Amino acid sequence: MTTDATRVLVLNSGSSSLKYQLLDMNGGVRLAVGLVERIGEQASRLVHTPLAAGGEKREREERMADHDAALKAVADELSEDGLGLDSPELAAIGHRVVHGGLRFTEPTVIDEAVLKEIERLVPVAPLHNPANLTGIRTAQRLRPDLPQVAVFDTAFHSTMPEYAARYAIDVETADAHRVRRYGFHGTSHAYVSRETAKLLGKDPSEVNVIVLHLGNGASASAVAGGRCVDTSMGLTPLEGLVMGTRSGDIDPAVIFHLERNAGLSSDEIDELLNKKSGLIGLCGDNDMREIRRRIDEGDKRAALAFDIYIHRLRKYIGAYTAVLGRVDAVAFTAGVGENSAPVREAAVLGLEEMGLAVDARLNAERSGEARIISPDYARVAVAVVPTDEELEIANQTYALVSA
Numbered sequence: 001m002t003t004d005a006t007r008v009l010v011l012n013s014g015s016s017s018l019k020y021q022l023l024d025m026n027g028g029v030r031l032a033v034g035l036v037e038r039i040g041e042q043a044s045r046l047v048h049t050p051l052a053a054g055g056e057k058r059e060r061e062e063r064m065a066d067h068d069a070a071l072k073a074v075a076d077e078l079s080e081d082g083l084g085l086d087s088p089e090l091a092a093i094g095h096r097v098v099h100g101g102l103r104f105t106e107p108t109v110i111d112e113a114v115l116k117e118i119e120r121l122v123p124v125a126p127l128h129n130p131a132n133l134t135g136i137r138t139a140q141r142l143r144p145d146l147p148q149v150a151v152f153d154t155a156f157h158s159t160m161p162e163y164a165a166r167y168a169i170d171v172e173t174a175d176a177h178r179v180r181r182y183g184f185h186g187t188s189h190a191y192v193s194r195e196t197a198k199l200l201g202k203d204p205s206e207v208n209v210i211v212l213h214l215g216n217g218a219s220a221s222a223v224a225g226g227r228c229v230d231t232s233m234g235l236t237p238l239e240g241l242v243m244g245t246r247s248g249d250i251d252p253a254v255i256f257h258l259e260r261n262a263g264l265s266s267d268e269i270d271e272l273l274n275k276k277s278g279l280i281g282l283c284g285d286n287d288m289r290e291i292r293r294r295i296d297e298g299d300k301r302a303a304l305a306f307d308i309y310i311h312r313l314r315k316y317i318g319a320y321t322a323v324l325g326r327v328d329a330v331a332f333t334a335g336v337g338e339n340s341a342p343v344r345e346a347a348v349l350g351l352e353e354m355g356l357a358v359d360a361r362l363n364a365e366r367s368g369e370a371r372i373i374s375p376d377y378a379r380v381a382v383a384v385v386p387t388d389e390e391l392e393i394a395n396q397t398y399a400l401v402s403a
């Protein structure tokens, strides 16, 4: 690595999409951000914003047959801004990898053995890990000389004690098939719990935080002194909170019941619970803005969906208060957590006995900054802390390659 190589490209590959950000770690400045959608379809679409040049958003619509073609198109756009990926200033490429299993508890420089292990985890992350692998192989072909680093969504949760990570099922069967709770959104929980400590003017080791990552996917975590001790997602991202399209917690017997009595196959039930449940299954909308609009118009289905969502959230706040013993802060993050004042208000309503309250005026204020929204008298700080998974991936990647 050249000494002036301070740029990191962050790639987040989905099955037909590629999100990217180019950052300069000298100050953590974002130079360019973008997204390719519909890879492999007739009309793929690339949206690129060169932030460094103060540039205008550019869009391209043309067929990009595979991730190679998509990354090549991204590289062309970056070159146009003088930020080409062939630049000696590029220090590394950081990849979001969803499932790291038990083996990967830290960001890891990728070699053939690491690729094989990520591949071995495909049965527990069939939707995500294959797409992440495609992104890594594509980037390796483009810059074979450059360090490529995998940052795992599961890693932050690897500190969970065994009694929180293990399901109460037969141990041999569980171990043979790697069935346990891994947790996801770890990059976000790590970043937000640290930023929350900063907001309180404390070191992460001094504070206990409940992080509520409420986006389209949603998860809660209990973080004690900077270490995750419990989280709501499990073997897969299906467990836990009510989400945009996922059911979250459910009696597992519902699955056998549907197999036996509704004649649904396991693939159909998988699709039902992951794509057609949660808010969208309950009321037909998964966007919290639309749900709130419908509630304001008196829509009862939307109101019930909201109540079910909030009830589950409150149960997790209560559970993690018990897990942590002492809570210093509850931090709301991601699309819903950062933007929906009604969700934040309802989540802690009437919980003053637990030290929880929000100040109506502070809660209603809109801001992109991390902030505290609880009144001075509240024992627990309620905070809104914007997440930044790309910055966290870039930081972890750069820390590893510049060490």
Ligand code: AMP
Pocket (backbone or CB within 6 Å): 214, 215, 216, 217, 244, 286, 287, 288, 289, 334, 335, 336, 339, 340
């Ligand atoms: P994420 O997965 O973090 O990108 O969050 C996406 C979700 O955030 C959307 O599905 C919406 O439900 C929610 N969201 C985004 N903006 C707002 C907003 N202004 N108010 C309420 N919810 C929002």
